[in-house]
Amino acid sequence: GQQLNQSPQSMFIQEGEDVSMNCTSSSIFNTWLWYKQDPGEGPVLLIALYKAGELTSNGRLTAQFGITRKDSFLNISASIPSDVGIYFCAGRRINTNAGKSTFGDGTTLTVKP
Amino acid sequence: SAVISQKPSRDICQRGTSLTIQCQVDSQVTMMFWYRQQPGQSLTLIATANQGSEATYESGFVIDKFPISRPNLTFSTLTVSNMSPEDSSIYLCSVEAASGRTGELFFGEGSRLTVL
Numbered sequence: 001g002q003q004l005n006q007s008p009q010s011m012f013i014q015e016g017e018d019v020s021m022n023c024t025s026s027s028i029f030n031t032w033l034w035y036k037q038d039p040g041e042g043p044v045l046l047i048a049l050y051k052a053g054e055l056t057s058n059g060r061l062t063a064q065f066g067i068t069r070k071d072s073f074l075n076i077s078a079s080i081p082s083d084v085g086i087y088f089c090a091g092r093r094i095n096t097n098a099g100k101s102t103f104g105d106g107t108t109l110t111v112k113p
Numbered sequence: 114s115a116v117i118s119q120k121p122s123r124d125i126c127q128r129g130t131s132l133t134i135q136c137q138v139d140s141q142v143t144m145m146f147w148y149r150q151q152p153g154q155s156l157t158l159i160a161t162a163n164q165g166s167e168a169t170y171e172s173g174f175v176i177d178k179f180p181i182s183r184p185n186l187t188f189s190t191l192t193v194s195n196m197s198p199e200d201s202s203i204y205l206c207s208v209e210a211a212s213g214r215t216g217e218l219f220f221g222e223g224s225r226l227t228v229l
Contacts, residue, residue, distance in 0.1 A: 025132075031215075031216040033216060033217060033218075040222070040223075040225075041129075041222050041223065042117075042205050042207075042220030042221050042222050042223045043156070043205075043218075043220050044220070045217050045218065045219070048216060048217050050216075071213070088155065089154070090218075092216045097144060097209070098146075098209035098210075098215065098216050098217065098218050099144060099146035099156060099158055099159065099161050099207065099209070099218070101216065103155045103156045103157075104155060105154070105155045106155055
């Protein structure tokens with residue numbers, strides 16, 4: 001089946017540093033989504049991207065839909081302790097329902113105060 | 114946005130027993146999705162629950178092991194049957210955002226099951 005390669009697997013950073021993570025695939029996706037999961041909670045949508053090349057921001061978060069449609073990145077600027085959690089990318093192909101999105105394996109972010 | 118409530122939030126179960134997880138959404142939705150998240154892993158779709166018809170299961174998941182009910186447009190249950198320690202996971206209920214923001218999923222807080 002389709003696979004998303006998400007990297008890095010984990011990050012340990014100092015508060016205030018910027019963070020970058022990305023997802024790549026051998027397949028084309030029509031939608032890229034980034035979710036964050038806090039401990040004991042379900043994932044929460046951060047950013048959704050619908051067009052190749054699209055660059056979207058949500059506060060300190062910026063994500064881009066790669067031109068080839070096979071990749072996406074998420075940047076977090078000036079990290080704070082509450083950024084701690086697991087970040088998942090997800091890709092969705094056209095004519096599939098949202099539940100069939102393919103999820104990356106996640107990037108676990110630790111922020112040291 | 115959709116508010117999704119799951120019960121139980123966590124449980125410890127004995128091998129061989131079954132447990133039913135409930136999912137309640139605050140709005141009517143056509144499809145509800147059930148995921149499994151094994152420890153330290155990503156999300157894997159178990160099945161799609163449609164109101165008025167049988168659930169559609171993904172490869173590797175069968176109705177006898179994970180029976181699903183969908184009695185109305187706001188509620189669904191997932192049963193994990195004849196549990197073994199390998200079933201220890203977080204089970205998540207999810208729905209798609211309303212039309213216009215297709216592809217975006219809302220998740221419940223998850224039900225963390227530990228099977229002894």
